[in-house]
Amino acid sequence: MEKTTVQSSAIGTYEERISGHLELLSTMGQDFATSLDIDETLRQGLARITDYVGAEGGALFLLDEKGEKLTCTACVGETEITGLTLNSDEGIVGRCVQLDVGEIVRDVSTDPNFQNSVDAQTGYTTRSILCAPMSVKEERIGAIELVNKRTGDGLFDEHDLHLLRSLSSSAALATKNARMAEALVEQERVRRELELAAEIQRGLLPDAGDDSFPIHGVNCPARTVSGDFYDFFPLDDGRICFNLGDVSGKGMNAALLMAKTASLFRCLGKTIHQPGRLLSMINDEICETVTRGMFVTMAGGIYDPKTGIVRLANAGHEPPLFYAGDGSFKAIPAEAPPLGISPLLTGDDGIPEIEFNLDGGTLYIFTDGVTEGYLEDGSELESEGLMKILVDKAADPVMARLQTVIDCIHRKNVALRDDLTLLAIDDGLNKAERPEQTDDRETMATENIFHVNFPSQPDRLKLVRSAVFDTAKMCGCSETVARDIVIAVDEACQNVIRHAYKGSPDGKIILDISRDGDSIVLSLRDFADPVDVDRVKPRELDDIRPGGLGTHFIREIMDEVDFLTPPEDDGNILRMVKRIE
Helix, strand or coil, X not given: CHHHHHHHHHHHHHHHHHHHHHHHHHHHHHHHHHCCCHHHHHHHHHHHHHHHHCEEEEEEEEECCCCCEEXXXXXXXXXXXXXXXXXXXXXXXXXXXXXXXXXXXXXXXXCCCCCCHHHHHHCCCCCCEEEEEEEECCEEEEEEEEEEECCCXXXXXXXXXXXXXXXXXXXXXXXXXXXXXXXXXXXHHHHHHHHHHHHHHHHHCCCCCCCCCCEEEEEECCCCCCCEEEEEEEXXXXXXXXXXXXXXXXXXXXXXXXXXXXXXXXXXXXXXXXXXXXXXXXXXXXXXXXXXXXXXXXXXXXXXXXXXXXXXXXXXXXXXXXXXXCCXXXXXXXXXXXXXXXXXXXXXXCCCEEEEECCCCEEEEECHHHHCCECXXXXXXXXXXXXXXXXXXXXXXXXXXXXXXXXXXXXXXCCCCCCEEEEEEECHHHHHHXXXXXXXXXXXXXXXXXXXXXXXXXXXXXXXXXXXXXXXXXXXXXXXXXXXXXXXHHHHHHHHHHXXXXXXXXXXXXXXXXEECCEEEEEEEECCXXXXXXXXXXXXXXXXXXXXXXXXXXXXXXXXXXXXXXXXXXXXXXXEEEEXX
């Protein structure tokens, strides 16, 4: 009979304990589910656990994202250690987290992992520790540690450990859910901000004109925001200012630099009509504030619909392609580094410019995302593929051509490798509306065809030679005559560099080419000391002394060669005339 009574008492005690455990779990679960402040809820939960188990104090440690540090984020009891940071494998709590097991340390003085530094600082005496990990599946989150049980013999037992492990698991799940909810809220905030940024970027792009407008562009971001941009706007005299650029890098930093560069071009471009000088000024502004390592490649210029003439400057950008309408393309390489690297790289004279006549053709400017874009078979489009599309679709409206290029790369359910941006300046309709010019020299007005300024550096002559050859051919010269003109201009430029500027790379040279009736007129200007014209004479070919042969070749090739008086006697102007054959 006595045995039965004892058994009934034990059952009652066990049932009361289970009931108390469940009630505590339920209360903490409600707290975690309804709280908007997970840190405060964890502190309250720790207080409930400490009180229920009957411990003198408790601490809750959370593991950082790298899994290297444990920090006490909640603490109850006589000793305040909130903010205490340990290595993830330090102390009993670190061992508990690393092994992902709970344990009872009945006498901390016999445990080599016990860290007594807190006791030494506070005067508190830790006798025993109960510790349980906070983890969800295999993800370690932290641990809860209790010290010094108040009741009984002052030692924790297996029931305490079992209870703490249950409560730690509940706290771990609540912490994980709270972190996930916080991350989702942050992701949603970032998504809204990116969408707003993308909307602002789209507002920076110019409105599309109808098919009769000569300039069209398209931009397709690889992500929500883009580092590419383009713009065009009319000037008061009827010409159209245009640009296309690509910011290094991706994401918000690139988008912000894109917005700044595009805004600078539109603001300054309305009053500064020299593309090289304009890009140089933008470079100075960007260099003052750009994040180290970021830069902008950019091509910008001015197009005159009345004449078809384009003046272009290129700062480190992909070579634009000039399609002459007969199936041939001419690449126009950059003659300056990208913007934002250093204000010293553009020089005092700005970025070199090139001037040429579209003459019914089309100038295509694009970012490297186009030529490096993946086709359906996995290969890159490259320049050859781009040119083939543009030739095949040459009869289509401009926007249809550009959209065809985009469609080849931007396919459904296929992520873009990079932003896609193209700009086209089409002179076809404007050329058709321009009156035909007569070959009668007396009635034909002088037509300015080409203009470029460049520093007195021999390596810059490669672009000049190519441009002179193409310009001479466009004016109607045969290939033989065009090559002869190139030789004459190259020799004249070399003379300016070697003799007028005495080899200094800091001099400025300007070359203008115009057509006057049945002749092509080339004007080469420098800003060195005036030369003694009487001393610039060709030497006889049988005179074997060095020097003088270049002048001989120039006069042999050209029909007219003479020096003109420059404005205010500033420098020298060499005028060369060649009849078109």
